[in-house]
Structure formats: C-alpha cells, structure tokens
Amino acid sequence: MTMEPIEPFWFKQRQCKAEPAGDNGLRVSGPNLPETFLRIERSGDDRWRAALRLSADGPDASSTDPELKTPKEAWEAAFELYRVRMIV
Numbered sequence: 001m002t003m004e005p006i007e008p009f010w011f012k013q014r015q016c017k018a019e020p021a022g023d024n025g026l027r028v029s030g031p032n033l034p035e036t037f038l039r040i041e042r043s044g045d046d047r048w049r050a051a052l053r054l055s056a057d058g059p060d061a062s063s064t065d066p067e068l069k070t071p072k073e074a075w076e077a078a079f080e081l082y083r084v085r086m087i088v
Contacts, residue, residue: 005075033086040074048074052081
C-alpha cells in the first residue's frame with residue numbers, strides 16, 4: 001500500500017472496520033452496512049483519485065476526479081465517498 005490510510009473519527013464511532021484489499025485498496029464493513037471497497041489510484045500526471053466499489057472487481061460506483069495532490073488527500077476523499085454514499 002502506498003500509504004496507510006488514517007481512519008476518520010466517525011468511522012470508529014460507526015463501528016466500521018477496514019481490511020487491506022489489494023494494492024491501495026480497503027474492504028470496509030460495518031453494522032447494518034453493506035461490504036464496500038475503497039481504493040486510491042495514481043493518474044499519469046502524479047495526481048490521485050479515490051473510488052468506491054460495491055464489489056471487489058466491480059465498476060466504480062462513485063469516484064473523484066484525478067486532482068488530489070497526495071495519497072493522504074485521496075484516502076480522505078475515499079472515506080468521504082463512503083460516508084456520503086453508504087452512511088448518510
């Protein structure tokens with residue numbers, strides 16, 4: 001993994017868990033929440049994007065544009081995609 005993601009405060013409050021799922025990916029689960037896959041990817045111009053998938057090898061259900069400057073920013077965006085799509 002390029003960088004270990006830092007789980008947001010609300011993630012633990014919701015009793016969610018994250019496990020490695022391939023390079024730059026996490027399998028995320030929580031009570032009353034479907035299993036979801038988060039990943040970050042580097043684009044050709046050294047920018048990063050975040051993506052959320054509903055299955056490990058499925059298409060992106062939600063993603064950001066490749067405009068994030070660091071892996072840390074990409075992981076923050078990935079967790080926000082999860083919060084908005086699966087929790088709110």
